[in-house]
Amino acid sequence: MNSAGTATADTRAPMPALPAAPRWRRPTFGAIAKIVWVAAAYLFLLAPMVVVIGSSLDGATVYSGVVFPPHDLTLRWYREIPAAHYRALGLSLVLAVSVACGACVLGIPAALGVVRGRLPGKSFFLAFFRAPMQIPAVVTGVAFLKLYYVLGDATGLFLNASFVGLYLGHLFVGVPYVIGTVVSVLQRFNLRLEEAALSMGASPWRTFRRVTLPTIMPGVHAGALYAFMVSFSDVPIAMFLTAPGFVTYPVELFFGIETDFNPAVLASASLVIVFSMCALLAVQRLIGLDTVVRSRR
Amino acid sequence: MNIRWDYLLIPSFVVSFALLAASQLTFLRGSLSADLGLGMLSKSLGLQNYDALFNDEFYVRALWLTVKVSAMATVCTLLMSFPVAYVIARMRSRWAMVMLAGVVVSSFVTIVIKVYGLVVIFAADGWLNKLMLAVGLIDQPYTIIGNSTGVVVGLMQFTMGFAVLLLYSVVRTIPESLEEAATIHGASRARVFWRVILPLSLPGVIVGSLMMFNMCMGAFTSASLLGGGRIFTLPVLIQRTVIIETKYGMGATLAAVLLVSVILINLVSVFLVKRLRAARLVIA
Numbered sequence: 218m219n220s221a222g223t224a225t226a227d228t229r230a231p232m233p234a235l236p237a238a239p240r241w242r243r244p245t246f247g248a249i250a251k252i253v254w255v256a257a258a259y260l261f262l263l264a265p266m267v268v269v270i271g272s273s274l275d276g277a278t279v280y281s282g283v284v285f286p287p288h289d290l291t292l293r294w295y296r297e298i299p300a301a302h303y304r305a306l307g308l309s310l311v312l313a314v315s316v317a318c319g320a321c322v323l324g325i326p327a328a329l330g331v332v333r334g335r336l337p338g339k340s341f342f343l344a345f346f347r348a349p350m351q352i353p354a355v356v357t358g359v360a361f362l363k364l365y366y367v368l369g370d371a372t373g374l375f376l377n378a379s380f381v382g383l384y385l386g387h388l389f390v391g392v393p394y395v396i397g398t399v400v401s402v403l404q405r406f407n408l409r410l411e412e413a414a415l416s417m418g419a420s421p422w423r424t425f426r427r428v429t430l431p432t433i434m435p436g437v438h439a440g441a442l443y444a445f446m447v448s449f450s451d452v453p454i455a456m457f458l459t460a461p462g463f464v465t466y467p468v469e470l471f472f473g474i475e476t477d478f479n480p481a482v483l484a485s486a487s488l489v490i491v492f493s494m495c496a497l498l499a500v501q502r503l504i505g506l507d508t509v510v511r512s513r514r
Numbered sequence: 515m516n517i518r519w520d521y522l523l524i525p526s527f528v529v530s531f532a533l534l535a536a537s538q539l540t541f542l543r544g545s546l547s548a549d550l551g552l553g554m555l556s557k558s559l560g561l562q563n564y565d566a567l568f569n570d571e572f573y574v575r576a577l578w579l580t581v582k583v584s585a586m587a588t589v590c591t592l593l594m595s596f597p598v599a600y601v602i603a604r605m606r607s608r609w610a611m612v613m614l615a616g617v618v619v620s621s622f623v624t625i626v627i628k629v630y631g632l633v634v635i636f637a638a639d640g641w642l643n644k645l646m647l648a649v650g651l652i653d654q655p656y657t658i659i660g661n662s663t664g665v666v667v668g669l670m671q672f673t674m675g676f677a678v679l680l681l682y683s684v685v686r687t688i689p690e691s692l693e694e695a696a697t698i699h700g701a702s703r704a705r706v707f708w709r710v711i712l713p714l715s716l717p718g719v720i721v722g723s724l725m726m727f728n729m730c731m732g733a734f735t736s737a738s739l740l741g742g743g744r745i746f747t748l749p750v751l752i753q754r755t756v757i758i759e760t761k762y763g764m765g766a767t768l769a770a771v772l773l774v775s776v777i778l779i780n781l782v783s784v785f786l787v788k789r790l791r792a793a794r795l796v797i798a
């Protein structure tokens with residue numbers, strides 16, 4: 218814990234000339250309360266994931282009751298992960314990656330257009346592009362389901378429970394994240410860099426590719442990560458746009474909890490938690506965590 | 515530079531507009547047709563669904579329950595996450611990044627997995643219940659499935675990671691020197707909080723709370739799983755009406771009501787920010 222945040226009232230006491238400052242002060246009640254509070258919050262935040270991983274490693278975990286902390290360590294449940302889970306995970310991964318790519322393709326030009334363009338009503342466009350984030354996911358799910366029914370009745374092309382249908386639904390909520398993060402990077406962008414490149418004789422395209430794009434890349438990565446995660450963890454939209462045999466991983470899990478509590482579910486869930494942690498570690502290496510956190514909104 | 519950046523806007527605008535307008539308009543139109551049973555909708559349009567919704571005590575109570583549960587979850591999340599955000603924002607050691615990473619991991623793992631964890635923690639024969647029984651805190655195993663406390667806990671799990679990250683960026687906009695100045699001039703820690711930290715973070719906290727409230731209002735997964743078929747918040751009701759009862763008209767109507775309430779909260783939030791800016795309370 219850092220001491221700067223715990224400065225106490227006794228700093229008010231007049232300072233002696235140059236005393237040997239005591240190296241250890243008795244922690245105040247406030248400091249202890251703060252540590253306890255933060256620890257409790259972290260316990261609340263992380264306990265569910267720790268428990269899932271822990272109980273997935275336990276051989277005594279049975280269909281009726283889950284055992285935590287684990288008594289005898291085993292990887293048995295990992296061998297028994299049903300094939301349906303791998304299929305669902307595969308679909309989720311492919312979907313989330315393509316949503317992230319699609320969101321970048323649509324989001325980057327839109328962000329450039331909004332920030333650099335000389336259109337009136339810039340704030341209108343920003344609000345417009347942010348709109349899908351404000352709509353509750355359940356409403357988006359119902360709306361797309363309804364849209365596909367109407368479309369299917371009119372054209373005979375039913376998008377329900379198809380990859381394209383699901384993709385459009387997730388793209389709809391994914392694009393705003395890329396736009397948001399790229400806009401926030403662009404607003405801090407130093408235009409002099411581009412001017413310098415242009416005045417040195419670089420073509421506009423070359424300037425864009427060699428100067429603009431590398432500078433906004435952290436925003437792109439952060440936005441793509443958000444789009445990926447939104448798609449990868451979504452239940453309420455996919456719930457309406459999938460069908461038995463064609464489900465994403467979170468939806469498979471959602472129904473799993475209601476039907477049977479198979480401990481193998483805990484095993485595959487643990488794999489996903491570990492995967493998320495690795496992805497985050499890679500991101501930390503690539504662009505730094507602070508960029509991800511700051512470029513939100 | 516003589517590049518027309520404006521043109522870049524066109525493709526994304528067209529796609530986004532098409533998706534937004536097509537989906538929202540078709541479902542809003544759907545909310546105007548009566549259900550004829552077996553998923554069929556009437557051809558004529560009317561307000562009968564809205565009429566039924568606001569006259570049926572069941573639906574009105576669901577709306578009220580959604581607001582109540584969301585408000586409770588928002589307040590609890592705020593109280594829990596503000597100190598965490600503050601501590602991380604003011605830390606100077608490398609541990610700040612680790613603590614931040616913990617929060618980000620939690621907000622990136624799908625809520626379904628976290629609900630599994632909650633179910634395991636509060637299992638009737640789990641160690642937590644055994645402990646509480648042994649201590650005498652409770653006299654029968656406590657379950658979080660099927661009651662509104664469980665739903666509130668689920669919603670807190672859903673919003674807390676997001677809340678900490680949001681409040682972290684709010685605290686980061688308050689220069690630490692202001693707190694130091696107040697302390698040097700003799701303010702106690704509590705006084706610094708009430709007179710410096712709180713007023714300066716208030717706009718961010720209010721906007722953040724409204725965003726959290728919105729998230730809770732629309733939260734489906736945790737409310738559905740922990741409600742256990744007994745607690746019906748609006749999103750849960752929408753899914754049931756559409757998928758189980760196949761009443762597409764009524765489902766769309768409920769969705770429209772949810773959408774309108776969320777938009778209203780957003781407008782309030784925008785209005786509040788403008789007022790606070792005008793009052794020069796926002797420094798960043």
